[in-house]
Amino acid sequence: MxxxxxxxxxxxxxxxxxxxxxxxxxxxxxxxxxxxxxxxxxxxxxxxxxxxxxxxxxxxxxxRENSLVRPPIANIDQAIVVTSSVEPNFSSNLLDKILVNIEHNDIQPLIYLTKTDLLDENKYQELKKIMAGYHQAGYIVFDDEDSYGQEQIDRLESTFANKVTVFTGQSGAGKSTLLNHINPELGLATAAISQTLNRGKHTTRQVSLFEIADGLVADTPGFSSLELINIDKEELPTLFPEFVEYSSECQFRGCNHVNEPGCKVKEMLAEGKIMQSRYDNYLYFLNEINSYKKRY
Ligand SMILES: Nc1nc2c(ncn2[C@@H]2O[C@H](COP(=O)(O)OP(=O)(O)OP(=O)(O)O)[C@@H](O)[C@H]2O)c(=O)[nH]1
Ligand SMILES: [Mg+2]
Ligand SMILES: [Zn+2]
Incomplete structure (x- = not known):
């Protein structure tokens, strides 16, 4: 039947x-x-x-409405980008690359900061400023000083209902640890990162979906590095929501926000409304896409 x-x-x-x-x-x-x-x-x-x-x-x-290759999973609504502040160290380049890949797949990304307990107060405040930039760029950010405080966990869980949510991010960032805090019965394996390499040990090996808070939630294997898959240089600027917000005011339609005159994105950058690190990473990714083209 x-x-x-x-x-x-x-x-x-x-x-x-x-x-x-x-x-x-x-x-x-x-x-x-x-x-x-x-x-x-x-x-x-x-x-x-x-x-x-x-x-x-x-x-x-x-x-399929959408699908990811790494991890292989289909019909996803949102992705929790688990981002460690240290061990492995925070990298805006890696975070932006993850965000761009998620935006490319029409999935809503949320940023979840972990391991803030390993930072001194100054370092935490520094990172908090960076996170405020992401918030201003349009992202939902979880960056409480207590990474797994109940209030923040509840706030995260309240986004799961009637959706498929994937936990993604670098190996060792704390995806399985966070899921275990959400539901201790999951008992997911976690492992300390390699101190010599400052890298996770790829503890989670397979994708599976759990029913949590009226939604389906997936733990996934972390990665060490990431490529920009199937993204061309015309699409790239559309994957930065804060660029999209201003690009209609650029003098030229299809402005790449690089050397064009009358570029609103560059104006907002100069005014500090767009983060310098995001713009720098944008240029970096453009370069990377151009170099893929030469290779293939
Ligand atoms: N001090 C501290 N350690 C944490 C925190 N979150 C996770 N860890 C530790 O970081 C290590 C890696 O955590 P995992 O949950 O295994 O990381 P993962 O993202 O699932 O890694 P993969 O499965 O390899 O992708 C474990 O030893 C955790 O106990 C945190 O907020 N603070
Ligand atoms: Mg894991
Ligand atoms: Zn422009």
Whole structure:
């Protein structure tokens, strides 16, 4: 009998489907015809499946609204960008790159700062100023001095209802730790970062979705570095929300905000309304995109 549901876990060729109606978890396999058609089911996919025997079979993957490659997950509404203040050290370049990739996929990013307990008061205030810049740029920011204080956790959880939320960010940033604070029963594995490399140990190995606060939430494997995937130089300025806010007032339509006269974005930069670090990273990414072009 044909049923509908959503893949919430994928392990070595099996897909666990949460049934739309019964709300039960059904283990399924993909039929060979998926491979022939070049389709690989991923977590988050809405599917039609057949569940007559012990093991169900996926029949159809419904069209995806969006999908990420790293981690492989589909139909995502928002991403919590877990960002450590130290260990690994805060990098505005990496944060902006993550944000750009998320914006490119039409997913709403939220910034969550961790490990503030490892900062002295001056360093925390410095970072707090930077976070205020992100807030002004249009992002929702969680940057309390107590990274896992109940009030902030509650505020984060209140954004989950009726959405799929992914936790993303650098390995070792604290994604699994944050999820364990949200629900201690998850008991997700966490591990201290390598002190010699100042890098996480890639503790989380697979994507799975949990039902939390009336939504679905995914822990994902962290990364050490990131590329700008499928983003061209015309799209890049549209992935900085604060540039978009002013670009209609640039003298030239399609202004790249680099050398054009009458550029409102550069004017706002000069006035301190746009963060210098964001603009610098924008130029840096433009360069990077140009160098990809030469390589391929
Ligand atoms: N002092 C301190 N340590 C933290 C904080 N958050 C996380 N940690 C520690 O940082 C280390 C890495 O945390 P994880 O939760 O494993 O990081 P992750 O982002 O899930 O890493 P991957 O699974 O590798 O992507 C663990 O030892 C945590 O205990 C924090 O706010 N303060
Ligand atoms: Mg983890
Ligand atoms: Zn401009």
């Amino acid at each position: 044909e049923k509908k549901g959503r893949i919430i876990k994928s392990i070595s060729g099996f897909y666990d489907v949460l049934d739309d109606e019964s709300h039960e978890l059904v283990r399924t396999r993909a039929r060979g015809n998926f491979r022939k058609r070049g389709i690989k089911p991923i977590v988050g996919d809405f599917v039609e499946y057949d569940a007559t025997g012990d093991l169900g079979y996926l029949l159809e993957i419904l069209p």
